[in-house]
Amino acid sequence: MIPTETIEQLADQLARFEREELEADALCDDLAAVRDQDIARAMKELSIEGMARLLGILPDERRAGVFGFLEPETQYVLVETLDEAIAREVLEGQRPDNLTALLEHIGTEEGESVVRLLSPHRVQQALRLLGYPPESAGRLMTPEFISLHPGWTLARALEYVQQHAGRSETIDTLYVTDARGRLLGWTGLRKLVLGAPGATVESLMDSEPVHAMVGDDREEVARQIQHYDLTALPVVDEAGVLLGMVTIDDVMDVVEEEATEDIHKLGGLGAKQVSLRGASILDLFKKRIGWLLMLVFLAIFAAGAVSAFEETLEAAVVLSFFLPLIIGSGGNAGSQGATMMVRALATGDVSSGDWARLWGRELGVATALGVTMGAAAWGIGLFYGGTMLANVVFVSMIAVVVFGSMVGMLLPFLLTRLKLDPATASTPLITSIADIGGILIYFGIASAWISATPSV
C-alpha cells in the first residue's frame, strides 16, 4: 500500500510548519526517514511560499529529488519563488527527461526564467530534446546512457561501467555502439558479471536489439516495451545512431496517462489532461462544454425527427411513454459496442483490418440482445397499452438495439480509417446518434402499424 496515512500525517505536519507551529529542525529530523515521493505528495496542500520554505530547510542533497516528483506546473511556479541559488541547484540536479517535461509544460517565453538558471550544457541538451515532436520517443527518453565497444573484454567493460556509472540513469541495461555511435546491440550488467572476464562484449550482446526511432509515438514505445518485456528501450535516429533510452518507469506513467485520455474521450470529455484535484471551475467547464454543445446541436435533429411524427404522436400519446426506453436502449447497446471496440483497438487486441469479421459477429450479438430486451419490453408495453403497442415496442427494440450496436461498433473503425482517434466515438456521441436513429425507427414502425390497422 502507498502509506496514505503516513502521507496525511506528514501533510498535517507540513501545514503546522507553514503556520510556524513546528520548528524547522524538528521537522527535518522527522523527514529524514520519509521518501522523496512521499514528501512531494504531502507538499501538494501547501502554498507556493510554504513549499519554497520547506525546500529551503531540506538538506542540499534531497532538494532536487523532492522537486523532481512535483507536477511541472508546481515546479515552474516554485522556480520563480525559490531563492536563485537554490533554484539553480535544484534545476541542475534534475534528470534530463524531467527537465524536458518541465520545459514542455511551460511556454517558450516563460521558459526563459528556467533556462537562464541552467548551465549551457543543460540548455543545449534540453533544446535538443525539445526539438523532437510532442509525445514522441525523443521527448520521453533520457540522453544519458552507457555505451560499450564491441571489442572490449568483459573485465574492461566492467571497469568502464564502474567509472562512468554516474552518467546514466541505470546501468542494469548497457548498449554497444560502433565508432560512429550506431547501435550494435545491448547487454546488461548481469551478463558482464556472470560472463567470463576474458570474453568480448560482442560475444555476449543481443545483436538485433529491439529499438525505437526518435520520432515514434510514445504509445508505440510503451506497447513495444510491454510486448517484449523490456526494462529499457534504446532510441536511435535515421542513421541508426543511439540517441538515448526510454526506461520502463517512464512508460508506466504513459500507459496510465493514455488510458486516462481514452477514458475521458469515451466519456465525452476534451482530451486535455487536467488533474481533477487541482482543476479550477473554468478548466473543467472548458474540458466539458465543447462536446456538450455539439451534442445539443445534434439533438436539433432529434427534435426534428420527433416533430416529423407529430400526427402519429397526437393520435397515440402512449407512444411517447416508451420513447426514453427505446432510444435509451439503442444508446446503451451502442455505448457497450463502442467501448469494447475502442479499448480493443487501443490495446492491440484487434486491428482495423478485422472490421468485417467483427461486424458479422456484432450483428449476431446485437440481434440476440435485441430479441431478449424486446421480450422484456413487450411485457411492459402490454401493461401500459395493449398488444399492438407491445408488438410495436418489441419490433422497434430489436431494430434500435441492432442500429445502435452497429453505429457503436463501426464508428471507431471508421475513425481509425480516417486517421482519427477511435476514442472520439464517445458514449455520449453514440447515444446521441442512437437517439436520432431510434426516434425514426420507433415512430416509423409505429405509424406504419397504426395506418395499417383501423384504430389504436
Add this chain to the structure above:
Amino acid sequence: MIPTETIEQLADQLARFEREELEADALCDDLAAVRDQDIARAMKELSIEGMARLLGILPDERRAGVFGFLEPETQYVLVETLDEAIAREVLEGQRPDNLTALLEHIGTEEGESVVRLLSPHRVQQALRLLGYPPESAGRLMTPEFISLHPGWTLARALEYVQQHAGRSETIDTLYVTDARGRLLGWTGLRKLVLGAPGATVESLMDSEPVHAMVGDDREEVARQIQHYDLTALPVVDEAGVLLGMVTIDDVMDVVEEEATEDIHKLGGLGAKQVSLRGASILDLFKKRIGWLLMLVFLAIFAAGAVSAFEETLEAAVVLSFFLPLIIGSGGNAGSQGATMMVRALATGDVSSGDWARLWGRELGVATALGVTMGAAAWGIGLFYGGTMLANVVFVSMIAVVVFGSMVGMLLPFLLTRLKLDPATASTPLITSIADIGGILIYFGIASAWISATPSV
C-alpha cells in the same frame, strides 16, 4: 513499433506450414531470427493441432519460451494436445508466476491434467501460490529471488549471486534477509559492482524497503511500484518473512488490465475479461445482457414518469419534441462527471474524503454548463414553439444538467463508501437515472408553467 508487418508475414508462413506447403526445416531456419513473443503472437491464427506441430519442430530450448507468451486458455488446450514428453518439458520450463496464471485460469478438475505432468516440487510451489487470494500480491509474485546475508562482504555476495543467478527471474534487485528469512533490506547488483569489495552488504542496503503484504490487492502493488519508481517489490507475510517479488513487467500488464476493466465497467459491460478477438457470440452476449436488462427495467420508471404527465403531453405534444434533447443532455453531463470521478479515484488523483470540496465545485461547473446549454436550447425552442416553450426548455436544461452532474459525481463516491467499485457508476446507468429525473423535471416545470398561464 511492434513489427506488425513482420508478424503478419510470419502468420502467413505459419499458415503455409499448417497447410503443409512449407517444410519444417525451412520454417525453423526463418524462425531462428524471430523473438519468442512474435512467434507466440503470429501463432494465434493456427488451429490447436497446428500450434502443437509448430511447437514440436521448434528447438527444445525455445518451446517453453514461446509457450509462456500464449494466453492461458490456449496453453491449457495445448497441454492436452501436445505429446506428453513435450508437454512435461514445456510446463517444467515455465516461470512459477506463469504457471500460477495458467492454473488459476483452468478449474481445479481440469487442472489435474496439468498438475500430473509437473514435478512434485513445482506442484507444491504452485499450490502454495494458488492459496493466496485472487488478484493478490501472492498470485502475482514469483517465489524465486536471491537473498543475501547482511554480514557478507560485497565480494562474497557477488560470488553468491554468480553461483545462484539461475534461481531468480532478475538479479538486478537483490534482497537481504536475516536467519529466519525476514526481510531486512534490498540492494542491487549495481551497488555490489560499484561498492568497495570489502564493505558489508548491510552498509549498502536500503534498510527500510518498500514492500507489500502477500494479501495486498494487485492494484495496490501496481500503485506502489509506480509511486516509488521501483522495478521490483518484495512481498512478505505477517511475520515479515520474504516470500517473493513482483516485477515491474508483470505490473505493466496489471495497469493495462485494470484500465480495461474500468473502461468496460464505465461502458456498462460485465467485468469478466474477454478478449474481443477470440470471444464467441455467447461470451459477448453474456458480457452485455446483464446491464442492458437491468437498464430496461429501470426504464419502466421512465415510462411511468412520462405517463404521469399524459394530460400535459396531450395539451402540448410539442413538449415531446424536446424530450430527447433534455434527457440526453442530463445524461451526457452526468456521464462526463462520472467518468472524471471514477478515473480520478482509480488513479489516486482524488480520494473518497474529498467529496464535499469536489461537490461544491461540480455544482458551480454544472450550473455554468447548464446555463450555456440552456441558452443554445432556448434558440431551438423558440424556433419550434415560441417564447414559452423556449423558456421552459431553458429552465429545464439548467435543472437537468445540474441534476445529471450531481448524480454522476456523487454516485461513484457513494459506491466507494459502500466498498463497491466506483466504476459500477457506468455511463449507461447514469444516463438511465438522468432520464427518469430529467422527465420529471422537464414535465414538472412544463405543467407548472402551463397551468400558471391561460393557454399554450
